[in-house]
Each structure stands twice: as structure tokens, then as C-alpha cells.
Amino acid sequence: xxxxxxxxxxxxxxxxxxxxxxxxxxxxxxxxxxxxxxxxxxxxxxxxxxxxxxxxxxxxxxxxxxxxxxxxxxxxxxxxxxxxxxxxxxxxxxxxxxxxxxxxxxxxxxxxxxxxxxxxxxxxxxxxxxxxxxxxxxxxxxxxxxxxxxxxxxxxxxxxxxxxxxxxxxxxxxxxxxxxxxxxxxxxxxxxxxxxxxxxxxxxxxxxxxxxxxxxxxxxxxxxxxxxxxxxxxxxxxxxxxxxxxxxxxxxxxxxxxxxxxxxxxxxxxxxxxxxxxxxxxxxxxxxxxx
Amino acid sequence: xxxxxxxxxxxxxxxxxxxxxxxxxxxxxxxxxxxxxxxxxxxxxxxxxxxxxxxxxxxxxxxxxxxxxxxxxxxxxxxxxxxxxxxxxxxxxxxxxxxxxxxxxxxxxxxxxxxxxxxxxxxxxxxxxxxxxxxxxxxxxxxxxxxxxxxxxxxxxxxxxxxxxxxxxxxxxxxxxxxxxxxxxxxxxxxxxxxxxxxxxxxxxxxxxxxxxxxxxxxxxxxxxxxxxxxxxxxxxxxxxxxxxxxxxxxxxxxxxxxxxxxxxxxxxxxxxxxxxxxxxxxxxxxxxxxxxxxxxxxxxxxxxxxxxxxxxxxxxxxxxxxxxxxxxxxxxxxxxxxxxxxxxxxxxxxxxxxxxxxxxxxxxxxxxxxxxxxxxxxxxxxxxxxxxxxxxxxxxxxxxxxxxxx
Numbered sequence: 001x002x003x004x005x006x007x008x009x010x011x012x013x014x015x016x017x018x019x020x021x022x023x024x025x026x027x028x029x030x031x032x033x034x035x036x037x038x039x040x041x042x043x044x045x046x047x048x049x050x051x052x053x054x055x056x057x058x059x060x061x062x063x064x065x066x067x068x069x070x071x072x073x074x075x076x077x078x079x080x081x082x083x084x085x086x087x088x089x090x091x092x093x094x095x096x097x098x099x100x101x102x103x104x105x106x107x108x109x110x111x112x113x114x115x116x117x118x119x120x121x122x123x124x125x126x127x128x129x130x131x132x133x134x135x136x137x138x139x140x141x142x143x144x145x146x147x148x149x150x151x152x153x154x155x156x157x158x159x160x161x162x163x164x165x166x167x168x169x170x171x172x173x174x175x176x177x178x179x180x181x182x183x184x185x186x187x188x189x190x191x192x193x194x195x196x197x198x199x200x201x202x203x204x205x206x207x208x209x210x211x212x213x214x215x216x217x218x219x220x221x222x223x224x225x226x227x228x229x230x231x232x233x234x235x236x237x238x239x240x241x242x243x244x245x246x247x248x249x250x251x252x253x254x255x256x257x258x259x260x261x262x263x264x265x266x267x268x269x270x271x272x273x274x275x276x277x278x279x280x281x282x283x284x285x286x287x288x289x290x291x
Numbered sequence: 292x293x294x295x296x297x298x299x300x301x302x303x304x305x306x307x308x309x310x311x312x313x314x315x316x317x318x319x320x321x322x323x324x325x326x327x328x329x330x331x332x333x334x335x336x337x338x339x340x341x342x343x344x345x346x347x348x349x350x351x352x353x354x355x356x357x358x359x360x361x362x363x364x365x366x367x368x369x370x371x372x373x374x375x376x377x378x379x380x381x382x383x384x385x386x387x388x389x390x391x392x393x394x395x396x397x398x399x400x401x402x403x404x405x406x407x408x409x410x411x412x413x414x415x416x417x418x419x420x421x422x423x424x425x426x427x428x429x430x431x432x433x434x435x436x437x438x439x440x441x442x443x444x445x446x447x448x449x450x451x452x453x454x455x456x457x458x459x460x461x462x463x464x465x466x467x468x469x470x471x472x473x474x475x476x477x478x479x480x481x482x483x484x485x486x487x488x489x490x491x492x493x494x495x496x497x498x499x500x501x502x503x504x505x506x507x508x509x510x511x512x513x514x515x516x517x518x519x520x521x522x523x524x525x526x527x528x529x530x531x532x533x534x535x536x537x538x539x540x541x542x543x544x545x546x547x548x549x550x551x552x553x554x555x556x557x558x559x560x561x562x563x564x565x566x567x568x569x570x571x572x573x574x575x576x577x578x579x580x581x582x583x584x585x586x587x588x589x590x591x592x593x594x595x596x597x598x599x600x601x602x603x604x605x606x607x608x609x610x611x612x613x614x615x616x617x618x619x620x621x622x623x624x625x626x627x628x629x630x631x632x633x634x635x636x637x638x639x640x641x642x643x644x645x646x647x648x649x650x651x652x653x654x655x656x657x658x659x660x661x662x663x664x665x666x667x668x669x670x671x672x673x674x675x676x677x678x679x680x681x682x683x684x685x686x687x688x689x690x691x692x693x694x695x696x697x698x
Contacts, residue, residue, distance in 0.1 A: 004508075006508075007504070007505065007508055010504050010508075011501055011504065014498075014500045014501050014504065015501075017500070018498055115329060115333075116589065117589070117590065118590065119333065119334045119337075119550070119590045119592065120329065120330065120331060120332075120333040120334050120337070120520075120521065121334040121335075121520070121521060121524060121550050121551060121553070121554035122521070122524070122554050123554065124528075124554065124555060124556035124558075124559065126558070127532070133534075134532075134533070134534055140504060141507070141533055141534050141538070143532045143533055143534070145532065146500075146532075215498075215528075215529065215532065216497055216498075216525060216528070217521070217524055217525060217528065217554060219521070221329075221330070221331075222497070225495065225497055226497065257501055260492075260501035260502065261501060261505070264464075264490050264491055264492055264493075264501075264502065265464055265491055265493060267492070267493060267496075267501075268493040268496070
């Protein structure tokens with residue numbers, strides 16, 4: 001196959017778009033793992049709930065895309081916090097495996113309930129009027145909505161990184177993970193912070209869900225299909241590393257895009273091949289600290 | 292000595308008549324609905340096919356005649372290994388008589404071999420691959436609702452006739468997709484069209500933008516979507532996002548079901564044309580069946596061609612069992628009797644079954660209505676053309692089925 005520079009740059013851009021979803025989702029996972037030490041398998045389910053929340057807001061309450069961008073993550077984040085307070089809290093000190101099994105079970109239940117009512121083909125959600133259409137970049141036709149997704153998720157990712165690594169609140173959070181008892185002694189409400197962190201991680205996933213609703217169908221299984229790839233991204237980037245998961249998310253999107261151009265049949269597996277390679281060479285992930 | 296021989300002969304005769312008596316009185320049947328219960332084909336087949344099978348049991352009238360009919364369900368998750376395990380267990384342990392539905396051609400073909408080996412009855416409505424009545428045909432199989440040849444022939448020929456003479460394929464990378472691409476290629480080139488490229492995304496892909504860009508860059512007049520279910524929905528939705536139809540290229544959904552159109556919504560789906568063998572709003576019979584079906588579905592979906600096919604195939608199976616006076620559990624014998632009798636039901640009307648196991652009925656070229664043309668929920672299709680039963684499917688003289696050579 002001859003390499004066509006125009007087509008190649010188009011594929012790179014498309015890869016970047018998918019990368020934004022990987023980045024947003026793996027960021028939420030990294031935040032949750034870093035602060036709570038929970039491998040949150042329910043992440044795909046809450047991503048799906050975000051998309052459904054946007055759909056319900058539009059079709060039941062007549063609330064459009066822009067408010068949904070804030071309301072849906074809030075609502076789903078709240079759901080996440082309830083989940084943390086009622087269930088995850090009790091296994092916080094146990095082995096990772098318990099958290100993984102609990103969240104996996106929750107994901108199956110949530111997906112099953114949605115599937116029971118909405119089937120598997122999903123529901124349509126239209127692109128907001130302001131972002132309809134596209135522009136001709138010369139080498140490709142870029143739908144405006146996709147451009148918006150890349151820019152918006154990049155901003156959200158960096159803001160989250162800034163919040164955790166560069167603010168006082170973030171410093172408390174990081175301190176609370178290192179030594180909860182000591183931080184408590186300074187009069188800081190650690191359990192509340194943990195609940196809020198879980199809410200933040202879940203909210204990020206729901207935000208990704210809202211962003212994806214106009215591109216993909218709003219389907220009960222949309223998260224289940226994505227979550228495995230996102231876990232591979234997190235493993236490659238290094239569990240718990242915020243910046244690592246952002247960079248890996250975007251990079252893997254691009255690599256996947258290139259695979260779709262050169263050898264489409266392998267595009268579903270390339271991420272896992274990379275994961276195996278990274279695990280063989282650097283088991284803690286590209287940016288992760290050794291455990 | 293002579294007396295001993297005649298006594299034993301008499302005994303033998305009595306035994307034989309006793310066993311054939313037992314034969315005639317066996318009024319039980321076990322139906323296995325094997326499909327995708329929760330994945331990307333669950334709306335097209337899934338729980339709806341189970342409802343259709345149960346309706347067929349009730350409508351057959353056999354229960355009133357003292358028959359005992361069980362319906363069991365299997366979820367093959369679109370994986371050939373899972374599907375073949377279930378099929379084997381059904382025959383060996385659960386004593387299932389007939390397997391119906393079985394979407395996902397790769398699974399459909401594997402089960403085809405097992406049913407033949409176990410001498411069961413295989414009424415396939417879910418798989419697309421035309422191989423089931425060609426190279427891989429089996430004396431125990433009837434391919435019921437639709438196939439890739441019929442889809443390709445209907446949609447492919449119609450698109451070329453309307454000026455779509457250059458094609459680019461987006462093909463799901465497994466048995467069904469490649470069969471559909473092959474059959475459509477034949478139909479298009481036969482009418483003077485040209486194929487200028489194809490790309491093969493894996494089954495169950497969420498993002499088609501890369502592939503759509505390649506299709507867009509090819510400048511082909513028609514982009515043929517040789518995929519199904521969730522894959523078709525996503526590719527059409529994203530094609531509209533990338534302005535492919537606005538740019539002058541046409542999309543050909545080679546396999547579309549009403550649930551796909553429902554999921555896309557008319558604003559995105561309008562103008563698509565494709566071939567189906569069933570639509571709920573065709574006549575009084577289909578409307579009556581569909582309304583009853585819809586009332587029993589949890590998500591209130593209308594029946595797809597596959598689900599209607601499951602109903603239709605079982606109605607004919609039960610009629611045949613009734614005519615035979617009992618269930619011999621001999622798959623070959625029952626399928627031969629089914630092939631010999633003409634079919635008649637509210638789904639496909641009057642029809643026949645070819646010796647290669649291909650069920651014949653008319654096919655319809657539909658176009659999706661514009662939002663303002665639709666009178667209400669599920670009023671989606673406009674009938675463009677009817678393809679008579681004898682032209683819709685592979686002609687017998689072109690069928691590669693080895694069964695045909697013996698006769």
C-alpha cells in the first residue's frame with residue numbers, strides 16, 4: 001500500500017479524537033486508583049450512565065446538550081458517591097481483588113438493568129446545533145463536533161491534573177492517601193475527601209459519556225466495549241499516574257488510528273499487543289512508580 | 292422348526308408394529324433457540340426470537356392436540372466455540388429436536404455441521420451467509436428468512452441501475468461480511484458496475500471514522516456497508532457526521548433491520564434503501580402478527596425479519612410434525628417432509644423450499660421515509676419494488692450445493 005500523506009494525517013487526527021475518550025476515561029481510573037486504591041471496573045458502566053443521563057435530560061426534561069455537559073456528570077457523580085458510601089467504603093482496606101470484583105459485579109448489574117429496558121441497538125442523540133456541520137481542512141473533512149471533543153477533553157484533563165498536582169486541595173488529597181491517620185489529625189475530613197474523589201472520577205467518566213453520545217449510539221454496552229481498552233491504557237501508562245494516563249490515552253488513540261490505516265484487521269488488538277510488550281519490559285507502566 | 296421360524300417372524304412383526312405405534316404416539320418436541328441474547332445482535336434476534344418461537348408453539352394448535360412442546364434458550368455470544376458447545380449439549384444431553392435462529396454466520400456454519408452429524412433439524416433464520424444453501428448445504432438444514440445473495444442481488448442491482456456504478460466496501464471481518472461482499476461484488480459487476488476498494492473493520496467496532504475516511508477518499512459513488520446490527524448503525528451515523536452523503540456519495544446498507552432504523556431515527560436514516568423479506572406493515576397478516584409480538588416484547592420493538600422468520604419456520608415445522616402424526620426425532624426425514632410440502636403462513640405468504648434447503652419467498656426493496664412522511668412510531672419504510680420469490684434467491688442451476696448433484 002502506498003502511503004498517502006493526506007490520508008495519513010486524517011487518520012492521525014481521527015486517532016486523536018478517540019484518544020480523547022481514552023484519556024478522559026483512564027484519567028478517572030487513575031484518580032480513583034491513586035487516591036482510593038480501587039480498581040474501578042464499574043467505570044464503563046458509569047460512562048454509559050453519563051450518556052443515558054444526557055439522553056434522559058433531553059427527552060424527558062427537554063434539557064439540551066450544554067446543560068447536560070454539567071448536569072449529567074453531577075448526577076452520575078452523585079450516584080458514584082452513594083455507591084462509595086454504601087459499598088466501596090467497607091472494602092477500602094482489603095485486597096485490590098475485592099474492589100475489582102465488587103465494581104465488576106456492579107457494572108454487570110447496571111448494564112443488565114439498562115439492557116433490559118433499552119435493548120442493545122441503543123438510542124439516538126443528535127449533535128447540538130451549534131456544533132453541526134464540519135470544515136474542510138484540505139486533507140480531510142473534520143466534523144466540528146469532533147474537533148470540539150478533542151479540545152474540550154484536553155482542557156478537562158489538564159484541569160484535573162492541575163487540581164490534583166498543583167493546588168492545596170490536591171496536596172491534601174495526596175497526603176491523605178499517603179497517611180490518612182496523620183492527615184485526619186490535622187482536622188481534615190478524610191472520608192469526605194475520598195468520597196468526593198470517587199465522585200470526581202465517576203463524574204469524569206460520565207462526562208466522557210455525554211461527549212460520546214452524539215458520536216456513538218447511546219447503548220447499554222457502550223462502556224463494556226470500551227472499558228477493556230481503557231484498562232490497557234491505564235496499565236501501559238502506569239496505574240495511578242495522572243499525567244501518564246493522559247499522555248498514554250492520546251498516544252494510544254493515535255497508534256490505533258494508524259493501525260486502522262495500515263492493517264485494519266488488527267485495530268481491535270493493537271492496544272493489547274502494546275500492553276503485553278510494556279508489561280514485559282517495564283511492568284510498572286511507562287510512567288508508573290515501581291510498587 | 293418351521294413353526295419356530297414363523298413364531299419368531301410373528302414376534303418380530305409384532306415388535307415392529309409396536310415400535311411404530313410408539314413412534315406415532317410420541318407427541319413431544321423440543322426447540323432450541325440459539326442466538327445472541329445480549330450483544331450487538333440481541334435486538335435483531337435475541338429475546339425477540341424466543342417470543343416468536345413461543346408464539347409459533349401457541350399458534351400451531353398442537354398443544355390442543357395433546358402435544359408437549361418445550362422451548363429452550365441458548366446464548367452463543369457470537370462465538371463459534373460457545374455456539375458449538377451449546378448445540379452439542381442440546382443434542383447429547385437435553386435431546387433437543389430442532390435448533391432455530393442462530394445469527395452470526397460464523398456460528399451458523401459451525402452449528403450447521405453439528406446438526407447434520409446429530410441428525411437434528413436446523414431452521415436458520417439469523418445467519419446471512421448464502422453458503423448455507425450452496426457449498427456448505429446440509430440435508431438437515433433449511434435456510435429460512437434471508438441470505439447474502441438475496442440482499443446483494445436486491446440492493447446491489449438496484450443501486451447500479453440508478454447510476455451507482457463504482458463501489459467501496461466497508462466489510463465486517465468475518466464469514467457473513469465477506470460472503471456479503473462477495474455476493475454484492477458479483478451482483479454489481481454483473482450489471483456493469485466496478486469495485487474500487489474495500490476495508491475490513493473487525494466485528495463490533497465502535498468508531499468507524501478511519502474506515503469512513505478511506506471510503507470517502509476512494510471517491511466511489513456507493514459505499515456498501517457489508518455489516519450488520521450495531522456496526523451498521525454506527526457506520527451510518529458516523530457517515531452522516533463526516534458529511535459523506537452530503538458530499539454526493541451514497542450509502543448502501545446491505546443488511547438493515549427495522550430495529551437498526553429505529554435506533555438511528557428517521558432524521559439520520561431517511562433515504563437509505565435496502566432489501567428485506569419482511570416488514571410489519573405489509574398486509575393484514577404481518578400487521579396482526581407484529582402487533583401481538585410487540586405487545587409481548589419488553590422494549591416494545593416490532594419484529595425483525597429474523598424474528599418473523601423464526602416464527603414462520605416453526606409454523607411449517609409444526610405443520611409437518613402434525614401431518615406425520617408424531618415426532619420420529621429423525622431430522623433428515625422431517626426436513627425432507629418439510630421440503631416436500633409447500634409453505635403458507637402469515638409472514639411470507641405462500642412459498643416453497645428448494646432441494647438445497649433454501650426457502651423461497653418474495654423480497655422487497657424499501658426506502659426509509661423522511662421524518663415528515665412517517666405517520667407514527669415504527670412507520671419507517673416505503674415499498675419501492677417487489678422481487679418475486681423465483682428471482683430473489685440463488686437460481687438452482689447456479690447453486691453450488693453438493694446435494695443437488697446426487698439427484
